[in-house]
Amino acid sequence: MEYFKPTLLSASHRPELISNESLLIQQVHIGLYEGKHKLDQYQDGVCYLTTHRIIYVDYSRPLEYSIELSLSVIQDVENYNGFLRSSPKIILNLNPASLNNQASLVNTTPSANVWACPICFFSNKASTDICELCGVRKQQQQQQQQQQQLISTPTNEDQDSSVCTLCTFKNHPSMVQCEMCGADLPKVIVPSPSIPNNSSIIPVQIRLSFRHGGHSSFLSKLKQALSTKQWEKKEMKSPNSSRSTTPVIRGVGISAIEDRIKKTSLEANETMTNAFQDLDKLMMKATEMVKLAESISNKLSKDSDNKEMSTLRTHLLNLGVTSPVTKGTAGSIYHQELARELADFLGKLYEKEDEVKSLTDIYCLFNRARGVELISPEDLHKASQQFESLKLPFRLRKFPSGLLVIQSIHMDDNIAANRILKHVKEHGGLLTALQLADIENLALAVAEEQLFVTERMGLLCRDEGPAGLTFYENLFLVSSS
Numbered sequence: 001m002e003y004f005k006p007t008l009l010s011a012s013h014r015p016e017l018i019s020n021e022s023l024l025i026q027q028v029h030i031g032l033y034e035g036k037h038k039l040d041q042y043q044d045g046v047c048y049l050t051t052h053r054i055i056y057v058d059y060s061r062p063l064e065y066s067i068e069l070s071l072s073v074i075q076d077v078e079n080y081n082g083f084l085r086s087s088p089k090i091i092l093n094l095n096p097a098s099l100n101n102q103a104s105l106v107n108t109t110p111s112a113n114v115w116a117c118p119i120c121f122f123s124n125k126a127s128t129d130i131c132e133l134c135g136v137r138k139q140q141q142q143q144q145q146q147q148q149q150l151i152s153t154p155t156n157e158d159q160d161s162s163v164c165t166l167c168t169f170k171n172h173p174s175m176v177q178c179e180m181c182g183a184d185l186p187k188v189i190v191p192s193p194s195i196p197n198n199s200s201i202i203p204v205q206i207r208l209s210f211r212h213g214g215h216s217s218f219l220s221k222l223k224q225a226l227s228t229k230q231w232e233k234k235e236m237k238s239p240n241s242s243r244s245t246t247p248v249i250r251g252v253g254i255s256a257i258e259d260r261i262k263k264t265s266l267e268a269n270e271t272m273t274n275a276f277q278d279l280d281k282l283m284m285k286a287t288e289m290v291k292l293a294e295s296i297s298n299k300l301s302k303d304s305d306n307k308e309m310s311t312l313r314t315h316l317l318n319l320g321v322t323s324p325v326t327k328g329t330a331g332s333i334y335h336q337e338l339a340r341e342l343a344d345f346l347g348k349l350y351e352k353e354d355e356v357k358s359l360t361d362i363y364c365l366f367n368r369a370r371g372v373e374l375i376s377p378e379d380l381h382k383a384s385q386q387f388e389s390l391k392l393p394f395r396l397r398k399f400p401s402g403l404l405v406i407q408s409i410h411m412d413d414n415i416a417a418n419r420i421l422k423h424v425k426e427h428g429g430l431l432t433a434l435q436l437a438d439i440e441n442l443a444l445a446v447a448e449e450q451l452f453v454t455e456r457m458g459l460l461c462r463d464e465g466p467a468g469l470t471f472y473e474n475l476f477l478v479s480s481s
Contacts (some may be wrong), residue, residue: 007068012340033207036116051230088215092206118183305370339386356407416456
């Protein structure tokens, strides 16, 4: 198909949104059709609707069979509510003029082993001549031959193309399909004297099959996106860009550089001050704030050895999530999509591959990044339990004390124990949980659990006295070895 192209996915197999694009809704268990032909490799996936695109991500093989369709090529939308065993469908009538400028990037040849009934759209085996669902005979090849004859044979005579070739019902001249049986009506193309015959273009249809419901809400959001045409709108320019274009004489030397840095800092401070005046202004400035945080974070990443700079970079990464997942957009797969979004967030937050943080800390940081779209502790817990089934690089772990943490899959008790033993030796042979929390930048409860794990492995021994709980290197293990 000339209108689909491969799409970019994040590490958690979620679509990468472009500039000025936002997610509207997503639906699970979607299949794609080209006309009435089922596309075998695109029959079970998640369909994302954004302000710019329709994105299909396959369940079993997301990296190979994930494609996108630009909303700009959609001419109009039709609704099919389903019939008996036929699933509800959204029919996308594509604009043929906009398809001529696109290259064919995805191989989606219709299956030759099945044929779709023109009445009920049920997929039958190629060996059967009668529909297994409604009993109508196979008429697909005859209709195609009739349509090709009508298209290839130019004529100036008035022909009635509203009469169905199957049931002979006379339809309204504007109808594309028969109102009685649903079969495609023959189209008579009368060439104009000023237009050559080869300019005739056959319309193209794409069908989205909704096998687990949700097509009504998806259709409503799709019509809204097509009416707003967000892809045609450019990003809002700052007020300073609309001023006079009179050339500005730039200074040179150290003083000019200092003036430019000072001016940039004042503009950034003004942006932050305006953003936090009230909630409305915060939402208006949200995109600008996120971009500002990312730019500052990229500049500070070069100085990662500085602890203060590293802390500032972490805070800047937590300033915002551009398009947070909500129950209204995700529906039945809310916790799965929330787990993917959380994995993307943790991938930027964790500085080391073997890092671990408590679920309480993650809850605070993640909610701060989501702005006003807050989630409950129960939703965070359920989303964290989806990591293993979705094959994401994080795991939810529960310690014997009941403490819940989210750790990387690279986190290993042996590696953590050897690192803690090294800290003990560097601090005179003893270490407390408070000291370890400061060294590893961990919550106090997590640091205690890490020490207990190292103790159970025999590398440390404890001394509990008036000053508190202190861990020492296990010298008995050293002497015995």
